[in-house]
Amino acid sequence: MTATLEAAAPSPAGEIPSFTVTLRIRRFNPEVSEEATWEDFTVEAHGTDRILDALHKIKWDEDGSLTFRRSCAHGVCGSDAMRINGRNRLACKTLLKDVNPDKPITVEPIKGLPVVKDLVVDMEPFFASYREIMPFLITSGNEPSKERYQSPEDRAKFDDTTKCILCAACTSSCPVFWTDGQYFGPAAIVNAHRFIFDSRDEGGSQRLEILNDKEGVWRCRTTFNCTEACPRGIEVTKAIQEVKRAMITRAF
């Protein structure tokens, strides 16, 4: 081995001193007890560490039974939405130093979906609502042999809502969804928006019809929790309002 290989393990920009943080995690394991409990863990962390890193440290070094979902670790797969210090966030996108590590950081599962174990919730109801709004391009008539054209301006109309990673941070931050699990929820509306405002799509009015449901867009009370929670920075409430306005224009 050559000496130069040492350089192959770079350290993060600048040397950041380590510090300790306490995570107060809401634990629940139906195999052990029907009750959820709070449990504190203290771990050593560095400046660029995220909540996910801290959770991994706990799982890998302290308590292997701590259960949570994760995959990409950089905010693009939508696996690890959870409630950190009272707000929905992605664990992999939240730096410890940004959530005041001086006090214990509370970590809970997202609200409104049945908890399966620790930080894992049942995502089926969430995806079911998503599937209901016909989240696919609907067109009729002859397919062009080349691509369909779309002007950059038309493309821009739904750009924001194409960013959704279906993490459920929005839907599970919505006060209406907490108490009324039948509400379609912002994520489903965002994904409907993505198609309703796509100039190539012809299924807009069907989707509007679906969301005109008692549990559809009118359920939204513009509390903006969804917009605040969205890790992709999607202007969720704005999208919902655009859908509402489209319905009104259609009705009058």
Next chain:
Amino acid sequence: MAHGTAAVAKVDSPRSPYVRRKTTRGNYELYSWVFMRASGVVLLVLIFGHLFVNLMVGDGVHAIDFGFVAGKWSNPMWQVWDLLMLWLAMIHGTNGVRTIINDYATRDLTRGILKGLLLLAFTVVVVLGTLVIFTFDPCPPDAPAELLASFCTA
């Protein structure tokens, strides 16, 4: 299966197949949403006018008595004003409370009962209020004169 472990109780499959209870489409929620906003704007004018006249002009609350009311309702403008305010506010408020019931009462039965009560309150108040405004006599013949408005000159 042979691979049983120390696991305790048998737990139900955590991933429930999920179905929407029922779909209800139609423009009802849409109209009610639009109504909330339209009535809100109108109410803003009506209520602020009402409050201003009742609480700010002259002696404020202390000026309110039978005579004051009678004085107002002898004017058809105020009659229409208050009638409109009554109706709009009641529909607006009732509809608002209906939403709230939908939000917090998750069981169908509870929802039903609460909405029934709401409807009852709404009907009673609106009917009563309307009757009062329309059948109101500013100068009831057998009342002591000092309680009446000044224009009730016997």
Next chain:
Amino acid sequence: MPTAPAGTLYRGREGMWSWVAHRVTGVLIFFFLLVHVLDTALVRVSPEAYNAAIGTYQTPIMGLGEAGLVAAIVFHAFNGIRILLVDFWAKGPKYQKVMLWVVVGLFVVTMAGFLPRHLINVFTGGH
């Protein structure tokens, strides 16, 4: 029923708290309205009955309550306009927080105009 230690309160921001306030004030006004229509209906019974009822509004305690009610209405009304702007103005969602602070500002101004006069009326004025 298992008594699990409760999860924490969701730490929503301006949008959520303004909605909570809007909802609370809405319900408050609604229940007041029920009572208010009933007491006003007493004008049909007799002037004495009405004046007796309305007399209770004129006690300082009710006067304070009334101030609260006006506050509720004022907030609900101004915030209602904010909601309307969020709904119908394309830039509304973007400026919702700013607008909430405007609502709060207007609320303070209005109450500053109303309260002194009202309180003076309640505590000093009268018959």
Next chain:
Amino acid sequence: MQTHQYDVVIVGAGGAGMRAALESSKEARTAVISKLYPTRSHTGAAQGGMAAALANVEDDNWEWHTFDTVKGGDYLVDQDAAEILAKEAIESVLDLERMGLPFNRTPEGKIDQRRFGGHTRDHGQSAVRRACYAADRTGHMILQTLYQNCVKQDVEFFNEFYVLDLITDHDLTTEEIADGEEVNATGVVAYDLATGEIHVFQAKAIIFATGGAGKIFKTTSNAHTLTGDGMALAYRRGLPLEDMEFFQFHPTGLAGLGILLSEAARGEGGILRNSEGERFMERYAPTIKDLAPRDIVARSMANEVREGRGAGPNKDYVLLDLTHLEPAHIDAKLPDITEFARTYLGIEPYTEPVPVYPTAHYAMGGVPTNIKGEVLRDGVNVVKGLYAAGEVACVSVHGSNRLGTNSLLDINVFGKRSGRAAAEYAKTASFHELPEDPTVRVVEQLDEMRNRPDGERIADIRKALQDTMDLNAQVFRTGDSLNAALADIRELQKRYRNASVQDKGKLFNTDLLEAIELGFLLDIAEVTVVAAINRKESRGGHYREDFPNRDDANYMLHTMAYRRPTAASDQAEGHVEGYFDHVEEFDGYKVVLGSKPVVQTRYEPMERKY
């Protein structure tokens, strides 16, 4: 235990798996089994683009694309496959557009294209705009669009099911099977994470689309879940793995974290600089500079660092400079990756250069297949009813180094092909008998791991593995470093046999599954290193400092690695005296290396210069 029967079973719901599902579910009863919800698959992390010679913005054609692919792969590419890739690229991009993918558009409304490393016009004249893209979330849009169409077609998914075994009707690890004799894949065994229950899927055709294995390294752009499951399963059942020594290190990972900043950053004009502010790529690749293929750029960067021109307090990274670009342009074309720099390093890319260093990115090797996607069990014969597509597979369109944007293309072209082929096959084939108890191996493995009282922690072993791989088998390799890695891996294999998990439950036991995944990682790291030791030349992503030149005379062959019982013969298909007759003995089994010729159609190997 539950048993299911489907015509086609697809393992993996990433781009390749879902593209296959869209084809096969039209013709045959199809189930997709995935250990993640489909939209969580790592295809969604892909940023830059998908290559196709649409010629929407610049003169281009698929032959140039073929040439670039072959040259980019340092001529270890099977050229018949590369031709298909480049030719069918156009159709696959249009397919996606028709399915609704929101590509960025040109002012005329056509699909916009941008530059990417190694893609050139007219055989290397200058960089060409060939990558179709949707901002810097092309993979995300592909994954979403494919999932959306699966919803439309009502494709059946089994989400959060881990496939843990492949069932075949012959035991390939022990039986000597005559040339041409039929071997059939009959089903898979899966573990339902939510309940801990075992499911057996009997199928006429099975498609593996389980993605990559980046987690054998510490610094990687890959997801925690990319643990080489499909490769390891096939390998354990006696199927060969091809070209595993070739692992791509992407030049621009966020320093220290490995999170990827797409090559699109350079495609849009970003420049790599060393501590002196010098645009050092001008020295290494004078024509296309920062847009040279990844192996070259990654090596150049590592070289700058080791010659002391690295930036930062420890001089251990270089800088990606975007500061000369308009913020509006950055926002329009690269919003996500600039946000990564902000979120994770606190760097504002408008005004500050971003610290970057190579990160383990892509496995060029994998389960060998032919151009129909059928899996090979040796140099020539296929396993009937078994297909593979995507990063798990090696059709060898990438040779020894994949060009950026060719992988999203690969998953679409070969995903589609394998889906079609599988459905086609399932129509005529019949179900094959499953063994008496198909789950024994899996159940034993799980029980052993779960019930072992108190052993070493899985995480410690995994960390040791990743550390040694980063140290010894990364951008620069030598015989010594690789042997050190192999020695470490052997040690870790032993330790793994005594490791235990803390979570003993059945419900959502991710502790247990991480342990199983570590087993896959160890096996994959092992073949990777063994194959790398054997290849005493430098080619594409595999750079041996002790053998810095390409050696076409001896090594213009694909490596085929087999795992065999110690008692089996030491000769593998494609055994070449001296070069591909490497055998490595382990406790209880051995790794035998053979080879497979490279298919050449029209491009003669040349020196690779940019």
